[in-house]
Amino acid sequence: MSNIRSEAEQFLNTYYEELGLEGIANRISEVIREIERTGTYRQTEEELTYGAKLAWRNSNRCIGRLAWEQLHVIDARDAATREDVIDVLLSHIEYATNGGRIRSTLTVLPETVHLLNHQLIRYAGYESEEGVIGDPASLALTELCESLGWRGARTDFDVLPLVIEIDGVRSLHEIPEELVLEVDIIHPEHDLFGGTKIKWYAVPMISDMILEIGGIRYPCAPFNGWYMGTEIGARNLADADRYDLLPTVARSLGLNTSKDRTLWKDRALIELNGAVLDSFERAGITIVDHHTAARQFARFEKNENACGRDVTGEWAWLVPPISGASTHMFHKDYSNETKRPNFFPREAVPVRCPFSMAGERT
Numbered sequence: 001m002s003n004i005r006s007e008a009e010q011f012l013n014t015y016y017e018e019l020g021l022e023g024i025a026n027r028i029s030e031v032i033r034e035i036e037r038t039g040t041y042r043q044t045e046e047e048l049t050y051g052a053k054l055a056w057r058n059s060n061r062c063i064g065r066l067a068w069e070q071l072h073v074i075d076a077r078d079a080a081t082r083e084d085v086i087d088v089l090l091s092h093i094e095y096a097t098n099g100g101r102i103r104s105t106l107t108v109l110p111e112t113v114h115l116l117n118h119q120l121i122r123y124a125g126y127e128s129e130e131g132v133i134g135d136p137a138s139l140a141l142t143e144l145c146e147s148l149g150w151r152g153a154r155t156d157f158d159v160l161p162l163v164i165e166i167d168g169v170r171s172l173h174e175i176p177e178e179l180v181l182e183v184d185i186i187h188p189e190h191d192l193f194g195g196t197k198i199k200w201y202a203v204p205m206i207s208d209m210i211l212e213i214g215g216i217r218y219p220c221a222p223f224n225g226w227y228m229g230t231e232i233g234a235r236n237l238a239d240a241d242r243y244d245l246l247p248t249v250a251r252s253l254g255l256n257t258s259k260d261r262t263l264w265k266d267r268a269l270i271e272l273n274g275a276v277l278d279s280f281e282r283a284g285i286t287i288v289d290h291h292t293a294a295r296q297f298a299r300f301e302k303n304e305n306a307c308g309r310d311v312t313g314e315w316a317w318l319v320p321p322i323s324g325a326s327t328h329m330f331h332k333d334y335s336n337e338t339k340r341p342n343f344f345p346r347e348a349v350p351v352r353c354p355f356s357m358a359g360e361r362t
Contacts, residue, residue, distance in 0.1 A: 005035050007215030011341060015050055043216060049073040051213030052106050052221070055341040060334075061317035063293050064225045066300040067104060071223075074107040082166055085113055086173045089162060089222065093120055093179045096224050097203050100181060100285035106223035108211065113220040116141060116163040116170070120205035120222055121180055124158040134158060136241055148172050156243075157182075157199055183283050185237070187275040192249045200232050200276070202285045209343040219346060226286040228293050233273030234321040245272065269322055290320035294327035312337050 008031050016024040034041040043051065057068040072095070076088040088107060096105040109115075118141070125138035132139065134156045142152070145161055150172050152158035159180050161172040181202040185193075192198075203224050211221035237243045246268045250257050253271060255264040280287040288296070297318065301311045313334035324330045 004040065004215035005032060007340065008032075008035065008041060011051060011214030012047070014054070015047055019050065040216065043214060045075045048075055048077075048108060048213065051341045052108070052211060052223075055211055055213065055343055056104075056106075056223075058312070058339040058342045060312050060314040060336055060338070062225075063228065063297045063318050063320075063329075064288070066296045066303070067225070068300075070104060072103055072105045074105065076107050076109050077111075079109055079113070082164065082171060085109060085164055085166070086162065089115075089120060089164075089173075090175065090179060092222060093175065093203070093205065096205060097179070097181050100202060100283060102203055102224070102226040102286040104223075104225045106211075106221060108218050109220040111218060111220075112166055114165040115207045115220050115222065116144070116165060117160065118206070118208045120162065120207050121175065121201045121203065122160050123156070123201075124152045124160050126152070126154050128154075135236075135243065145172060159201075181285065183279050183285060185232075185275050185279045187271060188278050190253060190271065192252050192271060192275055193245065194248060194252055196248075198237065198243075198245070200236065202227075202280075202283075204231065208346055210346045211341070211343055213341040221343075223343075226288065227280070228288050228290055228320070229273055229277045229280070230290050230320050230322055233276035234269055237276075238269060238272060266322075273322060290323065291326065294320070294329060298328055310335065312339060 009028055012024060012028055012031065015021070016027070031041045052073045053068050053071045056062065056071055057065055059065065074088070074092065074095075076084075079085045079088050088109060092105055092107045096103050118137070122138055122141075123135040124142040124145070125132055125134040125136050126142060127139065133154055134142070138160060141160060141163065145152075145163065148163075148170065150161055152160075159175055161174045164171050164173060182199045183202055185198045185200060204227055205222050205224040207220070207222035209221070209223075211218040211223075235242065237245045246265055247257065249268040249272050250264045253268065255267055256262040257264045277287060277289055304311045311334070313329075314336050315329070315332075315334050318329045318334065319327060
């Protein structure tokens, strides 16, 4: 109880000070009485909203924090039934996607709700005699979904259903096809994939992090910004333990893959990332390249310094996976101190027997 009290007081002091509000003493007294009576307290919608924005501002791994004040927060803590929960999650997808003009969005659901998906939209992965079909990062969750009765088409890009757990009871919920905006990845000059159709979903909606504000932990608080191109082109589609497309791209470009020093991987990476950026742009879907993202982060640093706040960060995540040395972050040191409010990895949620779910840097 002492920990939640101190965290609550610290958050409320920050909230009232930064917004120039009056009445902090009365609010803290009210919260302390509620904690002493119940062991916890309920944050106001305004406190929840600002706390979620601070959690984004404090996220050491995020390069896109410049727009932290524009985060749209949906307070769904009163979602009473399983049907209410799925309606809220589908509404988040629709609102955030916005026809491609992506809106940074976070939805807070009741503390009794757990979502087993890593992202609201994610492709399935299947073991086969020829290797993995689809996304290897989704093997465990796909196996769970199949054990619960779901059957995908076994293509490389089957959208997984949402897996909701309330009071220990799990249920599957398909995402309506019309809500899933996807982009065909096409290079403007070359056929990079030997005639194979490659695509990716438009919005990265992370759903397996715990949002902590003022000592209150919200285990189901999906959130999204928009993609930086390298997340797709240099990681999801390129990593050897994901879609592993670099050898395919290199063959299509006629590159010499006999030895690494030909830099075929580098050339393939650049063309793949160019295809991702060009495809999203032609489709009218929000995306940012890593050079622009780095400049935006520099503006965020300047803004924070002007407010007398130190910028923390995790260097290995801030520096993009290609052309890192061309960004200013590569040449700086950052404190990886954890500030609160923030997002934290959830405890391992069992998704098979025994199940464990892989994560990804997105």
